Amino acid sequence: DVKVTQSSRYLVKRTGEKVFLECVQDMDHENMFWYRQDPGLGLRLIYFSYDVKMKEKGDIPEGYSVSREKKERFSLILESASTNQTSMYLCASRRTGMFTDTQYFGPGTRLTVL
Amino acid sequence: SQKIEQNSEALNIQEGKTATLTCNYTNYSPAYLQWYRQDPGRGPVFLLLIRENEKEKRKERLKVTFDTTLKQSLFHITASQPADSATYLCALSNFGNEKLTFGTGTRLTIIP
Numbered sequence: 001d002v003k004v005t006q007s008s009r010y011l012v013k014r015t016g017e018k019v020f021l022e023c024v025q026d027m028d029h030e031n032m033f034w035y036r037q038d039p040g041l042g043l044r045l046i047y048f049s050y051d052v053k054m055k056e057k058g059d060i061p062e063g064y065s066v067s068r069e070k071k072e073r074f075s076l077i078l079e080s081a082s083t084n085q086t087s088m089y090l091c092a093s094r095r096t097g098m099f100t101d102t103q104y105f106g107p108g109t110r111l112t113v114l
Numbered sequence: 115s116q117k118i119e120q121n122s123e124a125l126n127i128q129e130g131k132t133a134t135l136t137c138n139y140t141n142y143s144p145a146y147l148q149w150y151r152q153d154p155g156r157g158p159v160f161l162l163l164i165r166e167n168e169k170e171k172r173k174e175r176l177k178v179t180f181d182t183t184l185k186q187s188l189f190h191i192t193a194s195q196p197a198d199s200a201t202y203l204c205a206l207s208n209f210g211n212e213k214l215t216f217g218t219g220t221r222l223t224i225i226p
Contacts, residue, residue, distance in 0.1 A: 004157070033213075035216075040123075040218060041218065042203070042216050042217060042218035042219060043158075043203070044216075045214075045215075048212065048213065058213070090158075094212070102148060102160035102163065103158075103160070103214060104160075105158050105159070106157050107155075107156055107157050108155070108156065110155075
């Protein structure tokens with residue numbers, strides 16, 4: 001059974017803190033994605049990675065960075081958390097080269113920045 | 115800019131009836147359209163994919179249509195059940211593009 005796991009389901013941080021969100025997949029997928037989901041705005045792509053150490057900006061990369069040192073792990077970093085980064089963060093993965101393939105999502109991390 | 119709209123934020127349907135959800139898009143020529151289901155507090159789960167050259171796809175009680183002229187997809191759940199209550203998301207992608215663009219979703223409630 002395919003699996004995408006995220007390090008925390010709920011996280012509370014203070015403004016200015018550095019925040020790490022971790023995502024691990026066990027499907028040997030090349031592509032991994034970070035989204036945030038907000039009411040009325042839907043899922044918005046922050047960053048994605050198509051290979052180890054490779055990354056591309058999504059639609060809303062400002063205030064975020066990512067790291068992919070190993071194929072199975074993709075980290076999202078908030079360098080200095082702000083209240084407008086309070087959101088649900090979702091990680092996903094998929095195989096490359098198979099455009100009919102779906103994305104597999106993790107359970108999400110609900111981040112609150114105070 | 116590209117835009118995806120799902121017909122309504124919320125839809126209430128009587129149990130046993132057919133639920134129909136709409137996904138409209140503009141400034142986009144997608145090669146594929148996907149539908150996902152999302153339960154509260156969980157990540158989306160894939161349901162169906164339809165290609166631009168397909169008119170209709172079925173899976174058990176689910177049916178998806180794709181009209182590239184109208185720039186619209188319809189998602190039907192027949193013989194709806196309370197367990198079908200969830201938020202349904204449509205998502206589009208192009209050839210050679212690993213990214214999906216998602217709609218904002220429709221929250222479906224099946225009333226017993």
